[in-house]
Amino acid sequence: MIIIEISCVEVWQEISNYLDGDTAPDMQRRMEEHFKNCEHCKAILDGTRNVIHLVGDERAFELPQTLSKSLKIWLDGKLGN
Amino acid sequence: MQKKVTMQLTTVSSELETRLLKEEIALIDRICTGEKHLFYDLISPYERSVYLVAYSILQNHADTAEVIQQAFLKAFCDLTNFRKESKFRTWLIQIAINEAKLKLRKERKASYESIDEQEQANDGKVFPKDFADWREIPSESLERTELRQALQKAIASLEPIYREVFVLRDVEELSISETARMLGISEASVKTRLLRARLQMRDALAPGFDGAWRTGGNVWKKTRPW
Numbered sequence: 001m002i003i004i005e006i007s008c009v010e011v012w013q014e015i016s017n018y019l020d021g022d023t024a025p026d027m028q029r030r031m032e033e034h035f036k037n038c039e040h041c042k043a044i045l046d047g048t049r050n051v052i053h054l055v056g057d058e059r060a061f062e063l064p065q066t067l068s069k070s071l072k073i074w075l076d077g078k079l080g081n
Numbered sequence: 082m083q084k085k086v087t088m089q090l091t092t093v094s095s096e097l098e099t100r101l102l103k104e105e106i107a108l109i110d111r112i113c114t115g116e117k118h119l120f121y122d123l124i125s126p127y128e129r130s131v132y133l134v135a136y137s138i139l140q141n142h143a144d145t146a147e148v149i150q151q152a153f154l155k156a157f158c159d160l161t162n163f164r165k166e167s168k169f170r171t172w173l174i175q176i177a178i179n180e181a182k183l184k185l186r187k188e189r190k191a192s193y194e195s196i197d198e199q200e201q202a203n204d205g206k207v208f209p210k211d212f213a214d215w216r217e218i219p220s221e222s223l224e225r226t227e228l229r230q231a232l233q234k235a236i237a238s239l240e241p242i243y244r245e246v247f248v249l250r251d252v253e254e255l256s257i258s259e260t261a262r263m264l265g266i267s268e269a270s271v272k273t274r275l276l277r278a279r280l281q282m283r284d285a286l287a288p289g290f291d292g293a294w295r296t297g298g299n300v301w302k303k304t305r306p307w
Contacts, residue, residue: 012207016276020257044209047283050217055252055282059223060232063132064142071128072121074150079157081118 006030011041019049106165113161120157127170130253131177137248138181140237148184152177171255175263178245207277210284235285239278246271247278 006027011034017023018031035042054060075081108123124131131152136145156176163172222228236244249260250271257275261268 009206009208012209012280013276016279017272019279022257022272044280044283046217047287048279051279051282051286052251054218054220054223054228055232055236055247056254057220057223058129059220060229061133061252062229063129064146067132067146068125068128070146071150071153072125075121075153075157076118078154079117079120 003029003033006034008034008038008041011035011038012044015041015045015048019045019052105169109160109163109165109169112157117157120160123169124153124156124173127173130170131173133252134174134245134248135177135181137236137244137252138178138185138241144184145181148180149177152180155180171259171263174249174253174255178263207280209280210287231286235282238285239281243274243278243281246274247282250275251279 011031014023014027014031018028023031035045105123108119112119112123128149131149132145135148135152136142139145139148152173156173159176163169218228236247239247245264246260249255249263250257255263257268257271261271264271
């Protein structure tokens with residue numbers, strides 16, 4: 001099968017969709033081929049994937065420590081519990 | 082073998098989700114028939130999501146705390162109108178977004194309403210700024226305060242329209258269509274904004290979360306003190 005080459009600029013415009021598995025099969029094949037040969041785009045892909053992975057982790061963002069307690073007290077007061 | 086295990090896990094996860102949804106609907110019914118004291122049990126699993134989404138819009142802890150109180154109170158008052166075919170979590174997040182934007186509009190007047198113009202001005206192709214290789218940072222590194230602070234600073238550096246999409250999609254892991262519905266924009270706009278946000282996040286965190294870049298072979302050079 002012949003895979004038509006794709007430019008770095010085209011890859012960057014699609015890289016987010018690619019990470020979401022939301023690219024057309026033909027585009028996906030072209031991008032996969034591009035990543036094999038372009039270390040810059042592969043670095044962007046890996047770094048972006050790493051960012052997404054980390055921010056989706058519950059430990060990434062802390063809530064103020066007293067939030068739950070003060071919210072419960074406030075709601076109890078408002079709801080007359 | 083692995084495929085079979087994955088399929089089994091998916092089935093278990095789906096069954097668990099169905100059971101939790103049923104329990105949640107039963108809880109909502111009890112609250113609607115007068116057991117108000119159960120309301121906190123209903124919302125507490127979503128406190129984090131609601132807080133982070135509101136904070137992504139307001140960027141201020143005191144305002145966010147105030148807005149989520151109002152959002153939860155509004156949810157309680159409107160609970161009988163909740164359509165049980167939709168997800169309670171997304172319904173709550175939607176209320177929080179509306180309340181946060183309302184507060185922002187009241188306090189900052191026109192500044193938040195000019196966001197469409199802001200996007201038009203930024204329209205066009207997206208270019209990453211940094212191409213250096215990136216050593217993968219494992220999730221365990223999130224135990225480090227410096228990394229969490231770097232992530233928060235990077236998110237804060239995004240323009241509001243990119244930040245809200247990024248938080249809904251990548252932090253809260255809502256789907257593209259849910260994100261579009263929540264923000265009242267098209268799915269195409271969500272994808273465009275998400276692309277820009279993700280690449281800007283990567284650029285903002287360069288040169289690597291731990292400040293190490295590959296200098297050739299397997300040698301990494303530290304460029305940041307943490």
